[in-house]
Amino acid sequence: MGEGTQVLTSRDFSSLVIDKLCDQARGIRAAVACFYFDFAAQKEQSPTSMMGALLKQVVSGLEDIPEEITQAYEDHQKVIDGRGLKLADIVKMLQTAASEKPTFICIDALDECVAGYRVKVLDSLNQILRRSPSTRMFVTGRPQIQAEVEERLSRRVMVILITPRRNDIIGYLHTRLEEDTKPHAMDITLKTDILKKIPEDVSEM
Numbered sequence: 001m002g003e004g005t006q007v008l009t010s011r012d013f014s015s016l017v018i019d020k021l022c023d024q025a026r027g028i029r030a031a032v033a034c035f036y037f038d039f040a041a042q043k044e045q046s047p048t049s050m051m052g053a054l055l056k057q058v059v060s061g062l063e064d065i066p067e068e069i070t071q072a073y074e075d076h077q078k079v080i081d082g083r084g085l086k087l088a089d090i091v092k093m094l095q096t097a098a099s100e101k102p103t104f105i106c107i108d109a110l111d112e113c114v115a116g117y118r119v120k121v122l123d124s125l126n127q128i129l130r131r132s133p134s135t136r137m138f139v140t141g142r143p144q145i146q147a148e149v150e151e152r153l154s155r156r157v158m159v160i161l162i163t164p165r166r167n168d169i170i171g172y173l174h175t176r177l178e179e180d181t182k183p184h185a186m187d188i189t190l191k192t193d194i195l196k197k198i199p200e201d202v203s204e205m
């Protein structure tokens with residue numbers, strides 16, 4: 001890797017794809033909605049909160065909000081016990097919103113979603129695809145969830161495997177070590193071990 005080479009993480013790659021979609025969407029009047037899963041926030045990132053975030057993004061790009069969504073929101077406002085919208089209600093509204101214009105839904109790091117939640121997330125996405133066949137989805141995750149994604153999305157999936165090259169991993173590690181705010185916390189032996197051991201064990205990532 002030459003000097004000045006940028007090393008991309010999985011999240012960087014997803015962000016590039018999403019940025020490209022957003023740029024193209026402006027020209028074809030399409031909607032783009034995205035969600036990033038984070039292992040550190042698993043409890044907070046429930047299927048309901050995730051689908052709600054997607055709905056908010058899609059609806060915000062509509063010139064006219066469908067009556068079905070407006071009515072559902074007004075009915076929800078009348079509830080006096082503070083209950084939030086149920087997942088099924090959100091999915092129905094997202095189905096309606098995604099049918100109004102070409103829609104791209106991007107989900108990053110799906111493997112970092114709780115396994116029990118992931119089933120509901122994939123089933124919800126499948127419902128949207130059935131109601132709005134023009135909707136396209138971009139999903140990233142580690143290989144271990146590939147079979148689950150293919151099954152839950154009725155095998156309407158094209159899989160692209162992206163495997164990091166050893167030199168890319170070493171370059172990334174060099175960059176992170178150089179950015180260390182406590183460079184004297186490790187000696188040259190530890191740095192050498194890091195640069196040797198991690199690339200050997202990262203093949204499944």
